[in-house]
Amino acid sequence: MARVIGLIAYHVFKESVRDRVLYNLVLFAILLISASYLVGQLTAGQDIKIIKDLGLAASSVFGLFIAVFIGVGLVWKEVERRSVYNLLVKPLRRQHFIAGKFLGLALTLAVNIAVMATALYAVLAFMAWSQPELAKASVEAPVVDPNLMKAFALIYVQLLLVTAIALFFSTFSSPMLSAAMTVGLYVVGHFNADLAHFETVVKSGAVAGLARALYYLLPNLAPFDIKAAVVHGQPIAAGYVLLTSGYGLLYAAAVVGLAMIVFARRDFK
Amino acid sequence: MAAIETENLTKDYRIGFWRPQPYRALDGVTLHVEANEVFGFLGPNGAGKTTTLKLLMQLVFPTAGRISILGRPPGDLDLRRRIGYLPESPYFYDSLSAEELLMYFAGLFGLRGPGRQAKVSALLDQVGIGGERRLPLRKYSKGMLQRVGLAQALVNDPEIVFLDEPMSGLDPLGRRAVRALILELRDRGCTVFFSSHILSDAEALCSRVGILVGGQLMAAGRLSDILAFQVTGWELVMSGVTPSMFAVHGEQVRHVTAIADGRFTIELAAHAEPDRIMAAARAQGGQLVSLNPLRTTLEDYFVEQVRARQAGVPARRAMPEG
Amino acid sequence: MNVAAARRAGRPGWVGIAATLSLSAVLLIAALGLQTVRQRRYTVSTAGTEVLYLRSGAAASRLALAYAALTADVYWIRAIQHYGDTRRSASPDKPYALLAPLLDLTTTLDSRFTVAYRFGAIFLAEPYPDGPGRPDLAIALLKKGLAAEPEKWVYAQDAGFVYYWWLHDYKNAAAWFDRASSIAGAPWWLRSMAATTLTQGGDRRSSRQLWRQLYETAEDTWVKNNARLKLAQLDALDDIDSLAGLVRRFTLATGRPPSAWSDLVALRWLPGIPTDPAGEPYQLDLSAPGGVTVSRRSPLFPLPSQFGSTTGPPS
Secondary structure, three states: HHHHHHHHHHHHHHHHHOOHHHHHHHHHHHHHHHHHHHHHHHOOOOOOHHHHHHHHHHHHHHHHHHHHHHOOOOHHHHHHHHOOHHHOOOOOOOOHHHOOOOOOOOHHHHHHHHHHHHHHHHHHHHHHHHHHHHHHHHOOOOOOOOOHHHHHHHHHHHHHHHHHHHHHHHHOOHHHHHHHHHHHHHHHHOHHHHOOOOHHHHHHHHHHHHHHHHHHHHHHHHHOOOOOHHHOOOOHHHHHHHHHHHHHHHHHHHHHHHHHHHHHHOOOO | OOOOEEEEEEEEEOOOOOOOOEEEEEEEEEEEOOOOOEEEEEEEOOHHHHHHHHHHOOOOOEEEEEEEOOOOOOOHEEEEHHEEEOOOOOOOOOOOOOOHHHHHHHOOOOOOHHHHHHHHHHHHHOOOOOHHOOEEHHOOOHHHHHHHHHHHOOOOOOOOEEEEEOOOOHHHHHHHHHHHHHHHHHHHHOEEEEEOOOOHHHHHHHOOEEEEEEEEEEEEEEEEHHOOOOOEEEEEEOOOHHHHHHHHHHHHEEEEEEOOOOOOEEEOOOEEEHHHHHHHHHHOOOEEEEEEEOOOOHHHHHHHHHHHHOOOOOOOOOOOOO | OOOOHHHHHHOOHHHHHHHHHHHEEEEEEHHHHHHHHHHHHHHOOHHHHOOOOOOOOOHHHHHOHHHHHHHHHHHHHHHHHHHHHHOOOOOOOOOOOHHHHHHHHHHHOOOOOOHHHHHHHHHOOOOOOOOOOOOOHHHHHHHHHHHHHHOOOHHHHHHHHHHHHOOOHHHHHHHHHHHHHOOOOOOOOOHHHHHHHHOOOOOOHHHHHHHHHHEEEEEEEEHHHHHHHHHHHHHHHHHHHHHHHHHHHHHHHHHOOOOOOHHHHHOOOOOOEEEEEOOOOOOOOOOOHHHHHHHOOOOOOOOOHHHHHOOOOOO
């Protein structure tokens, strides 16, 4: 079973490589390098902070694009083109197929994030080496800060969550609609915390109750965003990262489970 | 144990979104295929052949009825290790090559290492994919994709092979090759279940056939039983004769038709004695061009079944046992 | 055929669906459990880490392209949240640092965002710790609104209020009320308000008149509620005057101040524990003027200080 899932996952990764998805890394590198060049000219002493902000934000955005646009086609494309027929009659369950698809995109995203993190560290290291006075100016956090990895880790887990949601929609909905819904849930997820405070502003108990239920049901994405905290050198406990990652992974697993049951019951007309 | 068995297999679809109407794609199909048979599943377009195959592959779930393949339910994993499937107009992954695709699928069956590579190479040779095997599949013609489809259906040395329109998209050379392949599979002990609307293939290959029209199984059985392979008449072609020469034979002669250059086709009744009539004509100066017995073809039978179904009356020939 | 095998290999029926949904529910509950643990253990204070990348309204309006109004809404929501979060936060240090920049951004992106000006001024003027306590910034904001829309007399009126209530500058307050009253569409009472403020600025009656007018004419619920709160505070001050009178009588009569309201209730001077207009009981507090004050828990707390203690003998 694991072997079959692994093969399917590897195949998804291979396909995304062949579809030139990883070229986004080139764009990322260009962005980062040109930014590091220009930022010295344009700002007064905020160079390191801006590079870090840019690197983390771009990783998040590029990753989001990949998660959504590949995610919504993961199942749909195969069903549309009927290449799924060949795969589903092999000795594997439909659930293995879904798991393989998810892990394949997870692998693509992992490679993407790993390369971006490496690129960011490389640029920061170069800046620290070539301009030692910058290091003195960064009192909040070291220039080459290992805590950036915590931010990257949470970015990655958040992307896995988005992938799971995109995959779920992909099992029954066309790419356009799935992308809209996934992005919609992503945006709502960032404002999720406000739903919890609804009861203080809203008079109707029913509405407040509904808001609370939605707060629990919908993904809570704001805690994954520790970019600002890390850049400012604020301590982020390992426990925080672990618990938030745990939330993300369990939620993603729940959504993948739903994708599995939808797919398992489908007729392929 | 039968290789493939279905009992009262029925599939309804719901057509439409707001007020779905049920559409019965398959109605009470009961089939029985023995091991090592070549079974031809025939029918006009839209009859439900592909639906039946999808039900057998559990790509689609039945509304009613039972399916048993090698004594197991269609979704069983052990069963899937032992069968192969070629879908209609197969489509794979654009960016992979034929070789990579087969290596991938072989891997899903648990094949590994050099054995896997050898198997894949041999299969590609067998279906006639040569140097193109390294090219991405998006560059393949329909015929080549069909061959790749066949290859992937055989990658696990299956006991039963399910082929949906295996000849589609192939040129005459390709079709001949596929026919040879099917017979080779039979000789190896495989069971072959294929669907087609090309009847001459069925006539050449099948031991038993089933005829599906409008979702219903009109007839199923040995080909020889269905057709009875009886002579229904004779076709005598002679030159240097005139129609009047044959008038003497009365009702033995059904028709005399002129072709060209003084040649005539003389259609004789089944009970006629063609040698005597020919000798008599030769005695008057005629020359023999050809003499052929006329038998019912599968096509005749097929058309008769389809027309009967459309007219709503039971077909003239009863369902033979099989 | 093996029935168990058939069930495993077939299409998942209601049992399969229920099982999967239950499993997903369990995973979700586990996820929520982890989230709750995290929320309890680690409070990442958002008030401190908030960063306003863009401070320049001009830059923001360029970046917002065609969506300036929407961006203004977003900044407005952020301003409210920043105010609310800072005010509610458990830490003793409440910087409210981003409030003025956020309001500035909001009103630059949408110069007619009335609520942002009016309520922004209220937020800014509120004394620490309920707000940054910057009536000067409030005035500046209202001036900005007037610059964008000179016919908006409410901004001038609000500026008058700020001068009156928070800065106790009755001369300027009157000047602003006067200016407001000369704008077309302003209500008639603003002119008399200007006059009253000049002569009697600082006493409760004119204040009450001011707030009552505001309460009755305001269209925004928030502005109305703010006025109502101020009126309730004025009523509380009246109550405190009466109660302070009773406290003085008791002290003169018994030689010591009352230790609790029950002392006065026992003498039938009060029917029961006196409560303020918000329903919270008044407190006996020797350090407060008159010996009586509102409870810390009351929404009326703290009372405005400029109205002094008792005015005149008890009834």
